[in-house]
Amino acid sequence: MIIHELSALDLARAIASGEVSAAEVLAHTRSRIDACPEVGAFAHVTADRADREARAADQRVEEGAPLPFDGVPLPIKDATAVAGEPWEQGAAILVGNVAEEDEGVVTLLAEAGTVMVGKTTAPEFSFPAYTEPEIGPPARTPWDVRRTAGGSSGGAAAAVAAGIVPAAHGSDGGGSLRIPSACCGTVGFKASRGVVSPGPRGVSGSGLTTHGVITRTVEDSAALLDVLAHPWPGETYHPPRDAVLERAGSYLAASRQSTGLLKVGLLLDPLNVDDVDLHPDAEEAALRLAGTLESLGHSVRTVHRPFTPRDWEAFMPLWTSAAAAIPLTAEDEGNVTELTRWLREQGKRLSATDLGSAVNAVQALTRKAALGWADVDVILSPTLSGPPAFPGELKLPDGGEDFEAQKRFTPWASTWNLTGNASISLPVHRAVVDGVELPFGAMLGAVKPGGDALLLSLASDVEKADPWPSIREPMASAG
Template structure:
């Protein structure tokens, strides 16, 4: 493990103080993306021309602020001005590649910039590149048809998770301090756990999908991956906020997420949920020991923990399936593109095309019923604690199985908690609290902090910051072939 480079907020402060030149930082980040980033499969596309142009603009902004004596104002207005923050290749940036990990979109160039990406560009961040994602972000591993697979730097034989696997690998290996991701069933939290970093999925409606996307099934939202809780908070500050026409907007809180990190919560009532929700599966003892480690820390902080049962069964969780597969079936593709899809995507689309409008309506009602029942079951608690994953970062062959049904089943067994927070729509985050040696290699194990009510991002961030202060985790991992 090498010395950790600066975090996102630390980098921004060093840029404003003149200790780092943003053009040199851009060059170093591009070199790292092509070097270490390539080792871990972090990037679908390295965007050199765009990044160097952004660095020139950022340098001019810093110089103008220095001459005008407004550096503090720049930091308050754009706290990550000049900081590398790549964008996942499920999100469009006009004039740049947008392939979504699929041969069906090979060579495609985006004609518009999605709203969340525009917010990052307007904040003065350096894009560096589009991070790797599996085909259309469907699986919980990142094995794109268009490029190299994403691997955790803790063990290059194992997956970085998905679908924000490239983003997590870039952050964990030290290429960038922070990255954009998106999460429709755990796609920020799963790779965060696999790579030993922080990942937060905000509540439904916190980050607008507009102006070019819609809420769809209400499962997916944009999120942030970083090495520290404070960086995750400031990243969420950059992308959060409603837009005109949102179907389910949630207004920004009066206090920034970054400021909320410094406000100690508590004492909190924390439910501990160890029973898998999406599948009947064994849970690795190390994953359970990660929760035990969290419980000990939480008790030391004055919080109260209580074991709680699962609010629904894996069979009832299956109400999620039509929403996921109909979402896959609704991706607009031409007939000739269908033959270029990977097996899992084809299977999901076939499943989705087999459901009627009545089936979809019943699935939506079923998910809402589960969400209501879960909300009632969680109402006595402020936070729910689970393992993030059922085991260590998986070998790709354990998840990417022949046959779409077997592949999907293996994914559910690996990620039996994360998707439930997409169904209920509350915030959730993975915190890299635990590590253990498995078969001679040290590997990370995340714990998940799940909100029990909508809009509790600030609470989760503040609690995670308490854990980070008491039991800090390694920040950067040198890629290891184990």
Template sequence: MTELHDLDATAQAALLRRREVSAVELIQHHLDRIDAHAEALGAFITVTGDPALERAAEADRKLADGDTAPFLGVPTAFKDLTSTAGVRTTMGSVVMQDNVPEIDAYVVELVQRAGFISLGKTNTPEFGLSSYTDNDLVGSARTPWDVTRNAGGSSGGAAAAVAARLVPVAEASDGGGSIRIPASCCGVVGFKPSRGRVSAGPLGSDWSGLAGDGAITRTVRDAAAMLDAMAHPMPGDLRPLPDPDTAFTAWAAREPRRLHIARWSTPYLPGIEASESSVAAWEAASRLLESLGHEVVDVDNPFPAELEPQFNVVWSSAMAAAPVPEEAITTLRPNTRYWLLRGREASGVDLARAIQFLEATTRDVVTSMREYDVWLTPTLALPPQPSEWFTESGDPTEDHRRELLFTPFTAVYNMAGVPAASLPLGWTDDPTLPVGVMLAGRPGEDGPLFSLLAQVEGAAPWADRAPPGPWSA
């Protein structure tokens, strides 16, 4: 018998519309699972059970009255970097542990307008800075495939929650891989939209062009549905993409044409190599794509290593601008202080030059690669690692070096502003750990990318593959 939590969000919404389950029953079922399993996984920082049940009762009344919101009554969660009115938003930091925003991020408003009900705020590293999730509030987020290993970052709590079936889908954000990294570590789907596809309003900013909201899901159709809910510009957006002419769910239901796909497995940074498991998953994905009729071509990694130091100027400057009182700096984690102090060393001229370099260089890459419809790489260079692997030296410079060893593929797609997704297409043996493979499309072509992702999912489905442990029951 299929349990409620084994259904994706689309299937749960269908049950609710047929009145085969009530929203109160569905929300309570997932809250019970959060109560039983979230602490062991470090998935949530804040759980909002009572407000969720109140919204569920309201959803049942609306369903009875024929309300057509597509996901009315379906559970979700928001990352604890995302502003939620009346619900604390800690940004993974003890400095912000009592912060309760007065206003929702626009993406929260849009997701809730689609009918989703939030069950709380998912775990994230301090200010979302690292590719692993750990903080001084609730500790690390762990992949349900092996709780000795980190769930990845910075949307680690979201990925752990979705993989363990605590929620079917979760909002997430990605400034250098923060959706795709944990998706790979937890064996789920992570979709980063094109730059400007999802609004950062009303209080957020897309000044660097790196970060944006997306979703972590178990199925491609749910990722498309979440983007359908999110992809609506707000007046005043810096780089708005218009509402799409065709829904992303419609793209996901459409067979793609024969595509010209470029692939590489060599990181853009010298001295870093992808692991055997990462390359094996990438090779298997290449063969699968060829079996589906696509042309897969080997190319050299088109991104130059000179991007990295300029990316670091932008990344550290963002942290230097964070709302941290001077007297609270000593309470920050060493990795956070490292980025804040590094950012203070950069001048305004340094920052302007860095942004210009990223934009000009990645424009050249996108232009030189225009003959290819899609790019194929590993998501990560290594399988999920323990939190201690990153932090054991006590030196944040070494922490940064190890993060680059771990994830040398994802950030270039933030610099280029292209849509990119991690799919759980590979697995290690003994222990069994998920290994993601990354597919990226042309800027603004999120829809065609969804067609390919859905085709791949249909040929090599993964949604029924549950991680071992008590959460699989």
């Protein structure tokens, strides 16, 4: 048994059976962290908390009462608060900041028995589609450590892809679980709005963002969604009815049951810009997944965008107002990135009418998407327009140009944050680019609310039919 090659579920079973102890797994995980510095996966390593949680897991196993994920190492994104641990959010102005209490998802993962081995690297306030924090190491894909791991959950994806941990917490407000998964060759699932709560203290705001995990297997994503799909008092958004979940009883059980035959719409039109230079292997990832789905009996046909990039612009006031709402002093304003500064400037220009109109426009876009794609069950697209980017292709000196580059890099992902429907990126394709083998993801999105279990079932069938590599050792191909 090679510990770091096991899935989260397999590792949990090995620990529960006594085949390996949580303490041994933690020691091995620390050796993997030390062995993979090139990927910049961790902003902080949480030694004391991890030791304490591993000892508690071993005690429960000894007493014959293990928890579902006892002893499984699972780090938390540095955008999320963990009591007594650094909470710097990739921002120079927050160096030394320590969280006072756990966020709800941290509590749920701890109650499932996971061991919080560290805080994964995130960019400043989690706005970019790359992970180049002002403090600490940048996150890099282990397939080629010259290239970005994506963002904003870049450290999480790098940690999973490099075999440091089998799963990692992340969040997704415009693609931030799926973008890094495409860059790193992992599975990134964004749940439907309302499935994963920001409670008990957090709020949903515009409803764009949700917590989730990055994994190497669809079953791990499903099983950990069962952990995270827990309501807290005072919810603003509630999970939509999920018929597949109701029949299966859990997301994990749903992922193990084949779905009925589905109608799949293949979408290559970009959704946030008029046109994009689509890399042939990004297109091939979608076509390969289309072929796999057809081999499983599903029907696939080409569809087009049911709304314009101008309609997509409703995303901007919600995104920029969130940046403007960050409480910064005048001194802080001079010490944030150009992207953050630009987003805040855009947000501060909004009137109440602008913001209200944007909320209405998002709802109108959601209706257009539902009506335009009403005759299919699932939308299939590339996850990204090209391979994992070199940092200089995205992080630009001008904030506005930076954001436009990001839009062209990820023309599809944010739409599923606007509609609130479930979406998953799968690492279905690999190709040599400039002498280096790189991963390319394809994305599935549910057309109707409550499609989480359906997507997990479909993705699991894809994984069985066309499995992907599990781990990529850093620098293995970068030369």
